[in-house]
Amino acid sequence: MSRGGVDVIVEDLKNHPHCSHGPTILFSREVKGARRNYFACSTCRGRKQCNFFLWEDEKSKLTSSKAKVWEQEKTRHLKNINHRKKFVVLNDVLNLPPGKRKYCEDCSEFVLEKHKTKHEGHNVIKCLTDYQLNHPSEILSPAEDSKKEAQYLFSKSSTQTIVNIFIDRGYRNIICVGTPRIHEYIRSNCEDMRSILLDIDSRFHNFFGPLEYIWYNSFNHHFFFSEGKTVFYDFLKMTKGVNTALITDPPFGGRVEPLAFTLTTINSEYKNINNVQNDLPIFWVFPYFMEPQILNSLPEFKMLDYKVLYENHSSFHNGPKGRKQGSPVRIFTNVDSRLIKLPEDEYKFCTKCKKWISKENRHCDWCNDCTSKDGRTYVHCKLCKKCVKPTYKHCMECKRCTQVDHKCFTLEFSKRCFNCNEKGHKKEQCLQVKRKALISNKKKKKRKA
Numbered sequence: 001m002s003r004g005g006v007d008v009i010v011e012d013l014k015n016h017p018h019c020s021h022g023p024t025i026l027f028s029r030e031v032k033g034a035r036r037n038y039f040a041c042s043t044c045r046g047r048k049q050c051n052f053f054l055w056e057d058e059k060s061k062l063t064s065s066k067a068k069v070w071e072q073e074k075t076r077h078l079k080n081i082n083h084r085k086k087f088v089v090l091n092d093v094l095n096l097p098p099g100k101r102k103y104c105e106d107c108s109e110f111v112l113e114k115h116k117t118k119h120e121g122h123n124v125i126k127c128l129t130d131y132q133l134n135h136p137s138e139i140l141s142p143a144e145d146s147k148k149e150a151q152y153l154f155s156k157s158s159t160q161t162i163v164n165i166f167i168d169r170g171y172r173n174i175i176c177v178g179t180p181r182i183h184e185y186i187r188s189n190c191e192d193m194r195s196i197l198l199d200i201d202s203r204f205h206n207f208f209g210p211l212e213y214i215w216y217n218s219f220n221h222h223f224f225f226s227e228g229k230t231v232f233y234d235f236l237k238m239t240k241g242v243n244t245a246l247i248t249d250p251p252f253g254g255r256v257e258p259l260a261f262t263l264t265t266i267n268s269e270y271k272n273i274n275n276v277q278n279d280l281p282i283f284w285v286f287p288y289f290m291e292p293q294i295l296n297s298l299p300e301f302k303m304l305d306y307k308v309l310y311e312n313h314s315s316f317h318n319g320p321k322g323r324k325q326g327s328p329v330r331i332f333t334n335v336d337s338r339l340i341k342l343p344e345d346e347y348k349f350c351t352k353c354k355k356w357i358s359k360e361n362r363h364c365d366w367c368n369d370c371t372s373k374d375g376r377t378y379v380h381c382k383l384c385k386k387c388v389k390p391t392y393k394h395c396m397e398c399k400r401c402t403q404v405d406h407k408c409f410t411l412e413f414s415k416r417c418f419n420c421n422e423k424g425h426k427k428e429q430c431l432q433v434k435r436k437a438l439i440s441n442k443k444k445k446k447r448k449a
């Protein structure tokens with residue numbers, strides 16, 4: 001699918017050149033009227049974070065010196081991380097009284113008495129409680145680089161709701177891909193559940209042992225260390241193919257196709273290893289306006305009405321600063337949505353659809369569905385034969401419902417986004433535009449602060 005005129009070519013990445021984040025992805029874009037393919041980083045969208053770039057037709061001309069530079073870059077990336085050693089340090093730190101436990105944010109490691117001088121003048125977090133050591137996402141500064149990790153953290157209520165859904169469904173083994181809050185909650189509160197965290201943020205090596213955290217890139221299914229890969233497949237095997245679920249909350253700017261490819265791969269591995277037919281239940285947290293893209297890659301997925309709330313994202317939580325219609329973030333899943341119960345105080349049960357829906361959602365007998373997507377009550381248009389946003393009016397010229405102040409006859413074009421030329425959304429819903437607005441808002445806020 002095209003974004004900004006750039007397509008992802010989804011295929012086996014085995015023969016792709018590597019950057020320090022694992023195998024690169026093959027993209028294609030128009031150059032002087034013809035399409036040309038190139039390899040670029042799977043996860044970093046900014047040249048600053050990872051500047052790997054190689055035209056596919058120049059792959060064979062790759063000079064050995066350039067290949068060496070990338071190889072060195074890869075080694076540099078892995079250096080200084082010995083998970084087992086870090087686990088020993090963690091246990092030493094846990095044995096210290098809280099007053100003596102310190103973590104250096106600049107060096108991303110615990111401060112040991114013998115290396116104290118190394119961290120002079122550094123940003124050191126002191127007096128770490130047991131709770132904090134078990135909930136690193138609550139003490140680490142979120143990596144809010146929206147072009148890479150983009151760490152938006154679930155609110156306490158959303159964390160609990162999600163885990164309750166898992167408990168309700170009888171899931172005992174949870175694969176947390178980029179969802180540290182869910183992992184932390186389960187290991188501290190749910191004795192009979194097992195959780196494993198797969199995340200690209202290597203700071204977690206300091207807080208979770210090798211059986212609990214795997215350094216991983218979900219955009220190319222890459223394990224940074226081979227030990228991590230072994231631990232992951234042992235985990236899959238241990239599940240015996242039952243009572244298991246995967247939850248992922250990728251950065252919103254991330255490409256859908258590679259992630260969908262990863263999830264499909266994990267699902268087949270899960271089935272093959274355990275010799276079972278049933279799919280791995282998957283929960284993908286993403287904004288509602290990405291529904292067309294997700295369904296394009298994973299047609300069997302359905303969007304739940306549950307609005308996911310975040311702690312450090314002003315427009316994604318409740319309260320005066322939030323959006324009027326609540327958070328735009330939803331959960332997409334391959335589990336039958338009729339089996340998923342949402343919190344009774346804020347959601348209701350539609351007896352016709354037999355599923356839990358938002359309070360403002362209304363069952364439409366013509367559509368035979370509860371049709372709201374964005375948190376407002378939709379209204380049915382008999383001419384369009386579907387429910388539409390409440391602010392839309394049917395335009396006889398354009399023969400469809402749309403905004404009142406639109407320019408007639410331009411709608412055929414607006415079926416594609418004016419910004420990125422991709423089908424399925426309009427410019428005002430375009431992620432690229434939203435991302436730009438988010439970054440400039442953040443810059444403004446920083447300037448004010």
Ligand SMILES: C[S@@+](CC[C@H](N)C(=O)[O-])C[C@H]1O[C@@H](n2cnc3c(N)ncnc32)[C@H](O)[C@@H]1O
Pocket residue numbers: 043148149150151152153154177178179180181182198199200201216217218219249250251252
């Ligand atoms: C939007 S945050 C989600 C955090 C989640 N809401 C929580 O509270 O647990 C994205 C998470 O995915 C991780 N992440 C970002 N890019 C990744 C990648 N390519 N592979 C694996 N994890 C990634 C980040 O480090 C971060 O933990």
Ligand SMILES: [Zn+2]
Pocket residue numbers: 019020021022041042043044050051052
């Ligand atoms: Zn890279």
Ligand SMILES: [Zn+2]
Pocket residue numbers: 104105106107108118119120122123
């Ligand atoms: Zn330091």
Ligand SMILES: [Zn+2]
Pocket residue numbers: 350351352353354362363364368369370
């Ligand atoms: Zn309904």
Ligand SMILES: [Zn+2]
Pocket residue numbers: 364365366367368371379380381385386387
């Ligand atoms: Zn309708």
Ligand SMILES: [Zn+2]
Pocket residue numbers: 381382383384385393394395400401
């Ligand atoms: Zn209409």
Ligand SMILES: [Zn+2]
Pocket residue numbers: 395396397398399406407408409
């Ligand atoms: Zn019109």
